[in-house]
Amino acid sequence: MFGRRLDLLGPEGQSDLTFDRLVLATGAMDRVLPFAGWTLPGVFTLGGAQIALKAQGVAIGRRVGLVGAGPLLPLVAHQYAKAGVNVVAALDATTFAAKLAQLSGLFASTDTFAKGLWYTTRNRLRGLDVRYGIRSLRVEGSDRVEALVWREPSGEERRVACDAVGASFGLRPEAQLADLAGCRFAFAADARQWLPERSGEGRSSVAGIYLAGDGARIGGADVAELQGRRTAYAVLEDLGRAIDRHEVARLDRALARQARFRRALDGAYPFPAHLVDTIADGEIVCRCEGVTVGALREAVQNRGAREVNRVKALTRIGMGRCQGRVCGEAAAELLARACGEDIDRVGRLRGQPPVKPIPIVAGAS
Numbered sequence: 245m246f247g248r249r250l251d252l253l254g255p256e257g258q259s260d261l262t263f264d265r266l267v268l269a270t271g272a273m274d275r276v277l278p279f280a281g282w283t284l285p286g287v288f289t290l291g292g293a294q295i296a297l298k299a300q301g302v303a304i305g306r307r308v309g310l311v312g313a314g315p316l317l318p319l320v321a322h323q324y325a326k327a328g329v330n331v332v333a334a335l336d337a338t339t340f341a342a343k344l345a346q347l348s349g350l351f352a353s354t355d356t357f358a359k360g361l362w363y364t365t366r367n368r369l370r371g372l373d374v375r376y377g378i379r380s381l382r383v384e385g386s387d388r389v390e391a392l393v394w395r396e397p398s399g400e401e402r403r404v405a406c407d408a409v410g411a412s413f414g415l416r417p418e419a420q421l422a423d424l425a426g427c428r429f430a431f432a433a434d435a436r437q438w439l440p441e442r443s444g445e446g447r448s449s450v451a452g453i454y455l456a457g458d459g460a461r462i463g464g465a466d467v468a469e470l471q472g473r474r475t476a477y478a479v480l481e482d483l484g485r486a487i488d489r490h491e492v493a494r495l496d497r498a499l500a501r502q503a504r505f506r507r508a509l510d511g512a513y514p515f516p517a518h519l520v521d522t523i524a525d526g527e528i529v530c531r532c533e534g535v536t537v538g539a540l541r542e543a544v545q546n547r548g549a550r551e552v553n554r555v556k557a558l559t560r561i562g563m564g565r566c567q568g569r570v571c572g573e574a575a576a577e578l579l580a581r582a583c584g585e586d587i588d589r590v591g592r593l594r595g596q597p598p599v600k601p602i603p604i605v606a607g608a609s
C-alpha cells in the first residue's frame with residue numbers, strides 16, 4: 245500500500261488499484277506462545293488443526309492433545325471427537341472460575357453461549373479429559389510428538405501419550421495493513437493487545453480508511469458480518485448517499501449486545517500470561533530467524549532493550565518470513581516480563597511490507 249494505491253497480487257498476477265475509500269477486513273490468526281517442544285513435528289496451532297479437519301478432511305494425528313485459551317478449544321475438541329479422532333486431553337490455560345464469573349455477560353448472546361455450552365457438555369459426555377487452569381505445558385518427543393505434559397493448578401504434573409498437539413492461546417487481528425495505512429493504534433487492556441482504533445461505525449483514524457471484522461478486534465463471525473454491514477453504511481454516508489437509518493439503528497443495537505458478550509468472553513478466557521514465566525531460555529521464539537528466548541532476555545539484561553522494535557533490531561526477532569505475525573506478541577510478553585514492565589509499555593512490532601510472503605518476481609517487477 246502506497247498512499248491511496250494498493251499493490252495487488254492474485255491468481256491473475258500483479259496489478260494496482262487506486263482508491264478513495266478502503267475497507268480493510270483482514271481477519272485474524274492464532275495467538276502463539278512458545279513452550280517446550282513447540283517446534284517438534286506434529287505440533288500445530290489450534291486453528292491449523294481445525295483448518296486441516298475442515299478444509300482437507302484430515303486430522304493432525306491419531307491421538308491428539310489440544311491446548312487453548314479461548315472458545316476455539318471446546319469447539320475444536322468437539323469437531324475432532326465428532327470426526328472420530330481420539331482426543332486424549334483438552335487443556336484450557338484459563339480457569340473454570342473465570343467462566344463462572346462471566347455467566348451473566350455471556351447471556352448477552354444466548355445463541356453463541358448455548359453453542360459453547362453444547363460443545364463443552366458433549367465433550368464431557370464423550371469422556372474427554374478436559375482440564376482448566378493449567379500452569380505449564382511441554383511436548384515431549386525425540387524427533388516428533390510423543391507426549392503432552394502439563395502442570396495442574398494443584399502443582400501435580402500429568403502426562404499423556406499422543407502423536408500430535410494443537411495449541412494456541414486465543415486469536416490476534418491481522419492488523420498490518422491498517423498499520424501501513426497509517427491508522428492509529430491503542431492498547432486494549434481487556435484484549436491485552438494493540439489494536440487499530442475503530443469507531444462504532446467502522447471508521448479508522450485515517451479519513452477514507454475503514455476497518456471491519458476481526459482485523460481490528462476479535463469479535464467472531466457474527467460480529468464481523470454485522471460490522472461489515474455497518475461499515476458499508478458509514479462509507480455510503482461519507483460519500484453523501486442516503487442510508488437506511490432504521491437498519492443502521494438495528495445494526496448498532498445488535499453490535500452493542502455483541503460487545504457485551506465479547507467483554508464477558510474476554511473475561512472468561514483471559515490471555516494466560518502466567519505461561520510466559522515457564523518458557524525456558526533455550527526455546528525458540530522467532531522460528532523464521534531461529535532466535536531463542538535466551539537471546540531476547542540477553543538483549544534486555546546486557547544491552548538495555550526496553551522496547552520491542554529495539555529487541556528486533558538487536559536480535560532479528562520478527563525479521564523473517566512472517567514479519568512478526570507469529571512471534572510479535574510473544575516477544576512483547578517475554579520482553580515485558582524480562583524488564584519488569586507492564587505489557588503496554590514495551591510497544592508493538594511496526595508493520596513492514598510485504599506483510600505476507602510474496603514471490604520474488606512480484607517484488608522485483
Ligand SMILES: Cc1cc2nc3c(=O)[nH]c(=O)nc-3n(C[C@H](O)[C@H](O)[C@H](O)COP(=O)(O)OP(=O)(O)OC[C@H]3O[C@@H](n4cnc5c(N)ncnc54)[C@H](O)[C@@H]3O)c2cc1C
Nearest residue numbers: 269270271272273274291456457458459463464465468599
Ligand atoms: C484459526 C481460526 C479459526 C476460527 N474458527 C472459527 C470457528 O470455528 N467458528 C467461528 O464462528 N469462527 C471461527 N473463527 C473466527 C472467524 O473466522 C472470524 O470471526 C471471521 O471469519 C471474521 O471475519 P472477517 O471478515 O473479519 O475475516 P476473515 O473471514 O478471516 O477474512 C479475512 C480475509 O482477508 C484476507 N487477507 C488478510 N490479509 C490479507 C492481505 N494482506 N492481502 C490480501 N488478503 C488478505 C484473508 O485471506 C481472508 O480471506 C476462527 C478464526 C481463526 C483465525
